[in-house]
Amino acid sequence: MARGWESKSVEEQQAEAISQPHRKIPTSPEEVKLQRQKEALALSRQRVIQQLEQARNPHHRQMLTTALADLEARLARLG
Numbered sequence: 001m002a003r004g005w006e007s008k009s010v011e012e013q014q015a016e017a018i019s020q021p022h023r024k025i026p027t028s029p030e031e032v033k034l035q036r037q038k039e040a041l042a043l044s045r046q047r048v049i050q051q052l053e054q055a056r057n058p059h060h061r062q063m064l065t066t067a068l069a070d071l072e073a074r075l076a077r078l079g
Helices: 004-017 029-054 058-078
Strands: none
Touching: 029 058
């Protein structure tokens, strides 16, 4: 039984690897830095969106909306 689960997991992993688009692997230190900045901004954006969904205070919601707009603008500048 354990072997069946193991092989199914491997099949799922292979299917996911095939279905996901290939990402360019950064080669230079600048590309690595840029990629990390993008990932950090995307995570911050996701966290702000979650907080915005739960916020009830209008002033807090406005602050989060402003922060979200700033994060999206910064992401757009990075490309």
